[in-house]
Amino acid sequence: METNPIKILIADDEPDIIEIISFHLTKAGFEVFTAKDGSEAIEKAQLYTPDCIILDIMMPKRNGFEVCEYLRSNKQFDKTLIVLLTALNDEASHIKGLELGGDDFVNKPISPKVLVSRITALFRRIQPTASDNKLIQVKDLVIDPTQYKTILKGETHILAKKEFELLFLLASQPGRVFLRNEILSQVWGNDVIVGDRTIDVHVRKIRAKLGIDCITTVKGVGYKFDY
Amino acid sequence: METNPIKILIADDEPDIIEIISFHLTKAGFEVFTAKDGSEAIEKAQLYTPDCIILDIMMPKRNGFEVCEYLRSNKQFDKTLIVLLTALNDEASHIKGLELGGDDFVNKPISPKVLVSRITALFRRIQPTASDNKLIQVKDLVIDPTQYKTILKGETHILAKKEFELLFLLASQPGRVFLRNEILSQVWGNDVIVGDRTIDVHVRKIRAKLGIDCITTVKGVGYKFDY
DNA sequence: AAAGACATTATCAAATTGTTAACTAAATAA
DNA sequence: TTATTTAGTTAACAATTTGATAATGTCTTT
The missing domain is CATH 1.10.10.10 (Winged helix-like DNA-binding domain superfamily/Winged helix DNA-binding domain)
Structure with missing residues (x-):
């Protein structure tokens, strides 16, 4: 039986960032979805139930913290990895992001290859039965x-x-x-x-x-x- | 039921770093062990089977990459989290560290609080069967x-x-x-x-x-x- | 050094599963 | 209707998978 590819949703308001990260994630074998703001991120998350969501902190409609908090309050997204991305390099938001349930917190500018490596490392750790457990x-x-x-x-x-x-x-x-x-x-x-x-x-x-x-x-x- | 504290081993050749990180980890409720070089890190790892090992990349005797590679080749340390720490901020070693099986890669200088947050976030994700023996x-x-x-x-x-x-x-x-x-x-x-x-x-x-x-x-x- | 426990491999028997062939039944098109 | 194609049924056989047992090697203990 074939196994479905791992799904990743990227939410960022800068199209350039979306494009380059998408490119590298796709090349690494992930199935990629995108959103341009916080509200769209939540919609697409509910629609596609991705295995990982990459969230920019500063986005229109709803910021990354809010989206993260929302996702973590839903049992549906228990197992979903959340990676927070930001240009702000301050300790307080770093800690806040992790405390809200983020699995990783990465400062921009970020090398796409490093980001892919980090996501791959995260997936190594979680239960394999995450997404292909469909009864x-x-x-x-x-x-x-x-x-x-x-x-x-x-x-x-x-x-x-x-x-x-x-x-x-x-x-x-x-x-x-x-x-x-x-x-x-x-x-x-x-x-x-x-x-x-x-x-x-x-x-x-x-x-x-x-x-x-x-x-x-x-x-x-x-x-x-x-x- | 009484649960044992989570054990963390820190390996770094700078006593100051060891001291400040130890302090914060202990305050956060972890049980901390230390090593001053790569060889000692391996010895203490085998002795105490910590749940997480923080490795400085540049250490005497054996560097962090070598220790990481060694640990990952042993099934005993399958579930052990490895956090790599370095002053070098280059993409290649970042990726190398993760590919060798590291779970996180953090650049110095690092705020101890952020480090504790990151480690806590990692522990949230790993399966409970790691080191807690449940009947x-x-x-x-x-x-x-x-x-x-x-x-x-x-x-x-x-x-x-x-x-x-x-x-x-x-x-x-x-x-x-x-x-x-x-x-x-x-x-x-x-x-x-x-x-x-x-x-x-x-x-x-x-x-x-x-x-x-x-x-x-x-x-x-x-x-x-x-x- | 010998004995014993354990892990692994090898071999073959037994059981299950997968595939084919031959034939029958049903549906479709001329 | 009749011819033709497609699917269903059954049984036989082939292939695969597992079970059982013994043998080998390795390591620890005495």
């Missing part, structure tokens, strides 16, 4: 990737690895049709070649084990999760 | 890491070191599947290479010694604790 629940069906098991009407059903990964993929976007090619590349990988009937057989086994009709065939196209 | 209890099974023993139905079972660590890891998050890779890096460390069957053999021994079925195999994926 799927639809009605009385629970699909739990951390336990590799599915619970239907309170009853646990053990699926084999490929079966589970296939079901998890389809259920990750209920209703959306996955082409056979997509399924192959996501579950089997791009360099594995398997025959035409392989997917069908796995679908059949899932249907049999769960005993419900949660995977719908879209003839000539692919399969979708529907329950 | 795990599930039904009639007790796993006690302070004594390295397990008690099942009132009867004590002595597991070997690796067996115990493996069981402790799995039981720390009951139900969650640990991939073989995760198990290897958590129990054996990142740089140790052991064969395919090693984990299995240890699992088998745990099952045999405890005589209960508390570790479930998830074929092709890993193992989980389930009891």
